[in-house]
Amino acid sequence: MKQTFSSLALGPSELVFGRAKHPIIRNGVSIGSGSVLPEIKFTLSSISIEEATREEIRSQYSEMITDVCQRAVDLHQSQLVVEFELLPQMTVESHWGVMITELLKEVMEQFRSTEGLQSLLRVTPTDTREFKKPPLRREGRELEDVLTSFRTCANAGGDLLSIESTGGKEVTDQAIMETDVRGMLFGVGVLAAADMEFLWERICEIAHETATIPAGDTACGIANTAMVLADKHYIPKVFAAVVRAMTAVRSLIAYEAGAIGPGKDCGYENAYIKAITGFPMSMEGKSAACAHLSTVGNIAGAYTDLWSNESVQNVKLLSAMAPVVSMEQLIYDCRLFNTSLRGGKEMDLRDLLVDSDSSLDPQAFIFRPEIVQMLSATIIAGRSHYEKTLSVALATAACLDQGVKDGTLLLSQREQKWLHKIAGELADLPTEEGQFIEEEKRKWLGHVDLAQYGLPR
Amino acid sequence: MEILNELSANLQEGYADKTKKLTEEALAQGIPATEILEKGLIAGMNIVGGKFKKNEMYLPEVLVVARAMKFSMDVLKPHLAAARVKSRGKILLGTVKGDMHDIGKNLVGIMLQGAGFDVVDVGTDISMEKFVETVEREQPDVLGLSALLTTTMVYMKRVIEALEQRQLRGKVKVIVGGAPITQRYADEIKADGYARDASSAVDLVRSLLNSGAQQN
Ligand code: B12
Numbered sequence: 001m002k003q004t005f006s007s008l009a010l011g012p013s014e015l016v017f018g019r020a021k022h023p024i025i026r027n028g029v030s031i032g033s034g035s036v037l038p039e040i041k042f043t044l045s046s047i048s049i050e051e052a053t054r055e056e057i058r059s060q061y062s063e064m065i066t067d068v069c070q071r072a073v074d075l076h077q078s079q080l081v082v083e084f085e086l087l088p089q090m091t092v093e094s095h096w097g098v099m100i101t102e103l104l105k106e107v108m109e110q111f112r113s114t115e116g117l118q119s120l121l122r123v124t125p126t127d128t129r130e131f132k133k134p135p136l137r138r139e140g141r142e143l144e145d146v147l148t149s150f151r152t153c154a155n156a157g158g159d160l161l162s163i164e165s166t167g168g169k170e171v172t173d174q175a176i177m178e179t180d181v182r183g184m185l186f187g188v189g190v191l192a193a194a195d196m197e198f199l200w201e202r203i204c205e206i207a208h209e210t211a212t213i214p215a216g217d218t219a220c221g222i223a224n225t226a227m228v229l230a231d232k233h234y235i236p237k238v239f240a241a242v243v244r245a246m247t248a249v250r251s252l253i254a255y256e257a258g259a260i261g262p263g264k265d266c267g268y269e270n271a272y273i274k275a276i277t278g279f280p281m282s283m284e285g286k287s288a289a290c291a292h293l294s295t296v297g298n299i300a301g302a303y304t305d306l307w308s309n310e311s312v313q314n315v316k317l318l319s320a321m322a323p324v325v326s327m328e329q330l331i332y333d334c335r336l337f338n339t340s341l342r343g344g345k346e347m348d349l350r351d352l353l354v355d356s357d358s359s360l361d362p363q364a365f366i367f368r369p370e371i372v373q374m375l376s377a378t379i380i381a382g383r384s385h386y387e388k389t390l391s392v393a394l395a396t397a398a399c400l401d402q403g404v405k406d407g408t409l410l411l412s413q414r415e416q417k418w419l420h421k422i423a424g425e426l427a428d429l430p431t432e433e434g435q436f437i438e439e440e441k442r443k444w445l446g447h448v449d450l451a452q453y454g455l456p457r
Numbered sequence: 458m459e460i461l462n463e464l465s466a467n468l469q470e471g472y473a474d475k476t477k478k479l480t481e482e483a484l485a486q487g488i489p490a491t492e493i494l495e496k497g498l499i500a501g502m503n504i505v506g507g508k509f510k511k512n513e514m515y516l517p518e519v520l521v522v523a524r525a526m527k528f529s530m531d532v533l534k535p536h537l538a539a540a541r542v543k544s545r546g547k548i549l550l551g552t553v554k555g556d557m558h559d560i561g562k563n564l565v566g567i568m569l570q571g572a573g574f575d576v577v578d579v580g581t582d583i584s585m586e587k588f589v590e591t592v593e594r595e596q597p598d599v600l601g602l603s604a605l606l607t608t609t610m611v612y613m614k615r616v617i618e619a620l621e622q623r624q625l626r627g628k629v630k631v632i633v634g635g636a637p638i639t640q641r642y643a644d645e646i647k648a649d650g651y652a653r654d655a656s657s658a659v660d661l662v663r664s665l666l667n668s669g670a671q672q673n
Pocket of ligand 1: 085125562565653656
């Protein structure tokens, strides 16, 4: 099941939405074989999860899934993906996850038989290993809870298995707030990488046993945390951009362990992963503003195979309930993608999506096709996860600097100052991993239990 | 006073060594510790807080300043204690049960500390029993609850009810925050206040504690 990626699967002229090198076909739904499908996700509005609210929760989910499927039918959308992102308690108490998975799947299958609506269900348990402090990553009840949640949701009707795993977060949370480049390299290139290897070997096993698809992991806990903080003007955007590219190395490890996509929506690093692996990816952009703001609203759609709203609360808007509104928005976005594909104009649309965002923010700039190509090539050239993470960080800083010089990237003086500071700090980092780990280990003592990452204490 | 301006200026730059040295010098000159705190350190930190609010400074820069302030506080603390200076107020912070989101709460803590408040952070995934127990022990002036999930925000109400049951509610102001929280929700669960971000949280705490002082 292990896979290695030593050359890029897709070149810049092949890298486009709706087309992957290795499409996924299951239950009549095909992903990445010439069209973009909507991926819809929704969550409960304010409510506690307990026996007393069980019926209310069931009825909220039932209403949400029925209404979005009906909207898809009304708008002539014949295929779609639904994601059920479990809340922490639904993962720990696996019967909740199972109950909702079954409920969603039942309605989806009803729509298949009565309306011909073909759909797949992605299940995403929460990484609840964090509830122990410092987290137990490789043993204990918390790990068992996560794996049990995967197994039981897969058996209850899940088709695609994903997670936003949080390995390394003990270090990266603080490193992000402090714009600490060394800490990020340790958290992403060493800890997160080690955890991904461990976790995804197990998730792939479960997928194999349950005949489901190991779909992929996102660096939400690292790169999206940085993105959200940058968006609030708390940390420099150039830092968030460098962090994003670094996390592609850690997210790629799921595929090295056997995942085949579609990668999960909030992993914007999926752009690089699609170029490297050729597997289809899900992405989210402007139509996910209901969940969080971003500066990559259009460009995120340039290479996507599923187009997601990330998540929306079940609240009433003037037109309809919010999940239905999201469903409609995604379907119209997909119509545009797919009409361009049918008319042979997809490269034009892709470039419009790219050009409309890329000069305005460094986090968008790093998704320009030629840069995706360059950074993806840098990643696969590295010999270890550490080396890959360091070299892609250096290459990202260099390409942002080049963009400023060329005038293709607009960057405030303040951001430029930070870019140079970050580039300087990166250049000082050792290329030798052993020495680096020894230095960082001491610094993070007490924050992280190294044995939980398979490292000597 | 010249030296206090210099202290404030150095603090704003995050020069920890210089700030600490100036604090010691000011003490040696016989300036009361409270004055050094108010007119030097807190004055400087207020400017930094203002710049952060106006997006003129990034968090990592604020953190460097906060660290420098901590060094000076270590020097000042024994003097403040000797002079029996009451703290500006004690704030207890925590993220409610089932929720591990903590970045926003941590930021609120950093800003409150910078404004001269004593902050005790109990962490994430905190049960109502633990909140009640810690309120009893620490006797904070304000309890700040954070929640980022729509399914954990409802727990805030339970914490407030538990405080009522233990007759602690009258002794502590409760404020709430986090992405799904609104002023309306805060009113609904009978919290004393809501703030949308860390800077407004400082303003909120200031106004709650001032009005409390007037009532007493
Ligand atoms: C970063 C993030 C994470 C990180 C958290 C890192 C950390 N150490 O905190 C990670 C990736 C780990 C994470 C995990 C999860 N997350 Co999350 N996360 C976010 C995200 C993108 C940003 C939150 C953030 O840090 N913002 C930046 C800070 C600075 O802002 P803030 O928290 O709002 O805080 C400010 C104010 O609110 C206020 N404030 C905050 N607290 C307090 C307290 C007081 C007293 C006061 C006065 C003010 C105040 O001041 C702060 C500073 O200005 C949000 C999206 C969103 N819209 O918020 C989702 C979001 C909250 N997460 C969500 C979900 C679903 C999850 C997971 C369940 C996902 C999963 N399946 O694994 C897990 C749950 C983890 C858990 N057990 O709790 C959903 C919640 C949906 C719902 N039903 O409510 C959101 C809305 C994303 C989405 N749209 O789907 N998440």
